[in-house]
Amino acid sequence: MQQMQQIPDVIKLIPLNFYVLFSSALFCIGIVGVLTRRNAIIIFMSVELMLNAVNLLLAAFSSYRADPSGQIFVFFIMAVAAAEVAVGLAIIVMIYRNIQTIDVGILNKLKW
Amino acid sequence: MSLVTLIPLFPLIGFLINGIGFRHVPKSLVGIIGSAAALASFACALSLFIGFSGQPEVTHLFDWITVGKLNISMSFQIDQLSLLMLLIITGVGSLIHIYSVGYMHHDEGFGKFFAFLNLFLFFMLLLVLGSNFVVMFIGWEGVGLCSYLLIGFWNKNSNYGNAARKAFIMNRIGDLGFLLGIFLIINHFGSVEFADVFGKIAEGDYESGDKTLLYITLLLFVGAMGKSAQIPLYTWLPDAMAGPTPVSALIHAATMVTAGIYMIIRANIMYSLSPETLEIVGWVGAATAVLAASIGLFQNDIKKVLAYSTVSQLGYMFMGLGVMAYSSSFFHVMTHAFFKALLFLGAGSVIHAMSDEQDIRFMGGLRKKLPVTFITFLIATIAISGIPPFAGFFSKDEILAHVYEHNKLMWVVALAGSVMTSFYMFRLLFLTFFGEFRGTHEQEHHLHESPITMTLPLMLLAVLSAIGGFFNLPHIFNGHASLAEFMSPLFAHTHSTAHEADASTEIMLMVISVAAALIAAAFAYFLYIIKKSVPAADGQESGLKKVIYNKYYVDELYDKIFVTPITVLSNFFHSVIEFLVIDLIVEGIGKGVKILSGEARLLQNGTTGYYIFAMVISIAVILAWSLRAFLF
């Protein structure tokens, strides 16, 4: 119980700027991953990376401002992300079953 | 219902019965109904004439068009002028109806023909009965319509159809002038009733040469030029001979074409105050008289000669109007109605006998086979040539005397026209009735005098042509000039500058013109009886003669300057402006959108990475934009 209360203080041990920079870096890695990789699963992972970059930032700000709603958002995002993964992976599986590949470069049937 | 209303009503009823019942009413009845309608109108007109008090009477029927303060009513006016016109129209009209019973008997469109004739009478009566300009305009256009229908009566022949169309359209050009004149009258006087308009002028607020009156009279004269076939709108009348001959007699000689003269006499108070217009009227008349007469010299179609003669005689009437000899002009309208109707009906009788041959080169010697036609035709020829004591002499010499007083040059022109008239009429007479028969044997075999229904009108008209001149016997012959006397109230407010020639001048003028006419007749006698010459076949004339024979190429000229340009313009508008200008712009806009969308859709290339990339860049740009304050 005590430890739980200390978590915000632990977070505060690191300056806020570091969190911002780290999250940005993570987010950019995620973006670059999404943009450059063609494997659907890796794109998926990159998306998760971006989500978690945001989660981290939310948690950090929430403790610095002593406002719990940020952390509540994090929980929501995690729940939604879980659902998304479930659905998304299922789609990827289906695509693989149909065309024996998960290269998104080939999936351009929606053009024009 | 008053007598006035009945006059146009009878022909209307006749039209409805014969028109709606066409092919159901038995043929024998058709002629009776048609002629009875005309005769009944004549009877009404006659009883009106006898009971006429001397004062104009206006009968109001109903309000026709009412807009704001302007009220155009359907109403009739009876006065000296309309009464005389009524008598001429219904009188000559009745005779021609009776004549048509015989002439058209074998035609399958017999009922239709009578319906149209009655409809024509109806509109012509509206024209002269109307108490305002717009009712006159109804009749004006209505008679044009009937003329169209009757010229194109044999509608299988597309040449006839074209002639009908030409007549209608040329009349319409005149009608536009008339209509614009009416608008000017409305704008200026606020009414179209003769009584109001002329009343205002009679009050004396208008100087001679008033600009408004000048424009009104000029515009109305354009209307008259169309209807009465004056230069430059005369070319339809000779072509109008495509119609059945009784039509030529009734519409294109005796009645409809004199509507222009009627209108100017009706509006004489305006014209008298516009000396410029009168000068134009006079010279247009003179030019038409001599031009048409010269064309008449070499025509070989019996009806074409008469048609040009009509145009020429109408020119004389306008000449008379131009010198303000209104009652003389009207006198000529009347006598012309008699002898020209007679000439046409006589020509019809000849054509009937000749199995529809109209070319005088193939006639000749008909006087033995067609004695009645010959004698009546002879009387009419003498009358039109101006040889005393027949009708034409008196009326034409009255006009000539007035013209002489007004302008000597115009008189010379008129005299030249009168010499030519005498020549071509006697030429026609000699070629048709004298000498040897030049047609085919079959035609010769068929030659016969026409039935009584046709010869009776001929004889009656011959009597009128012979004695018609005595209706207005001038003072120098101890006459009373009774027509002029009767018509004088019409000119009560007209400030006439025309003065009477003294007796000795008048007699001198008469002698000159009669001598000239006789010399021309003698020359024709010499040429066609003694020398027995026959006009050359088509295409053999040369020089001036060829030009005249081809009517000075006026038709071709009109074709070149009006018809062809409009046709070209029409095709140009349709194929160039419509499709290459307007539609190009319209479709250009459409095509532009299509091309743009064709380009834009390439952005949608289906590659997920591309979309995400676009999204990221866009977000970055938006972010940069909203944070611009911090960043820069």
Added chain:
Amino acid sequence: MLTLTLILFPIIAGLLTLASKGENAKTIASAAAFIELALGAYTYFSFVPDASTQFGLSYDWIHAAGVKFSIGIDGISLILVCLTTLMVPFIIVSTFNSNYTNANNLYALILFMQAALVGVFTAKDGFLFYFFFEAALIPVYFIAAIWGGENKIKVTLKFFIFTMFGSLFMLLALVYLYMKTPGEIHTSDITALYEVGQNLNPSQQGYIFWAFFIAFAIKMPLFPFHTWQPDTYVEAPAPATMLLSGIMLKMGTYGLIRILLPIVPAGVQAWGLTAIILSVIGIVYGSIIAIQQKDMKRLIAYSSFAHVGLMSAGIFSRTLDGLQGSLIQMLAHGINVIGLFFIVEIIQQRTKSRELARLGGITQTTPNLTVYFIIIMLGSVALPLTNGFVGEFLLLKGVYEYNVWIGAVAGITIILGAVYMLRLVQKSMFGITSRITEGFQDLTFSEKAVLFPIAFLVIALGIAPNAFLHITEPAVSQLLTIITK
């Protein structure tokens, strides 16, 4: 209530027609149209000829936006309501001889169209007017696109986009005016719009003028916005052509009188001359093109274009004669052009051709058709004692009053009109029979049932135009006092 009935009744009847089949659809549709005609006649006779709006009605339609469903009839509306109710029955009867597939849909669409047209002519609210103005487009679009000729899709699309393009400008202007109306919740009531518009400064009025002008100019159509018209008339089936030319183009001229003149008097003052010149160019241009047309329908289309130019010129002359003339001419032109298109349809059914060069000599076997054709033709060339004359006389007089020279140029229409109409009759009816016109059947009963009333109206209206002139005059005078003050 009467006005609402006039709008709702055709809709209900149309739905019934939609649900019925075959011969039943014919019966229901024509019965409904004739009942509507009776209602129209009842309206005409119970109308008190003064300047007021009668049989009015107003419901909240979109409460939050202040848009009301308000309708009513004044003299100007009445003459067009009469035209609509009068002509639709004949349009329906005129289809009886042709075999349209799914005819019940056709009749239903015609009835819907009628409702929308009556709506346009009776709307007393700016947005309601716009609503009906656009709604009228839908049925006729489907009629043309389903039962049209070879190029129907291309041509109807052109027509649709053309008119939509114009309407958008009108919508823009309406919204602009609406936003300027006073109050928390604005109003789109037409009198409120009048007031707002009249208080704008002249340059604003100029913009509003052009926005409305383009919308109506396309609908009528005026030069140079007319190129949809000949194509559409040629490709559309006869009933659509009749609806378009006979009634629908009057929405444009009606719009000029009801919307454009009173909303932006200063704009009309400034740009009226331009509009008149465009109209007169259209008259001469259309007439000249008509002279050389080979296709009967196209010829009549151009003639109709020329006639409408004259109506619009009369309206923009802002004289009593011009406006009265244009109203009576709307009625007359509607009657004549429907008659002419029907005759073309008859000829086309019998000979499978509308080409003048291939026709001729029809009159030899068809005395009845000839008589009706000539009567209607005479109405169209404005011969006195036919309906066309009254309108053209007043219109030309109005334009002449505005400017003598423009009046004279516009007057050329009576010459050129005669040229192309006589050519139309001569080439099709007279002359020698061609291979396809041999043994041409004369009119059947149902054809006579359409042409006889039309010919009757041509003459009756020419003899007694006061029956309608009296009705419109108070409303027109009132309008003129508004716009000239």
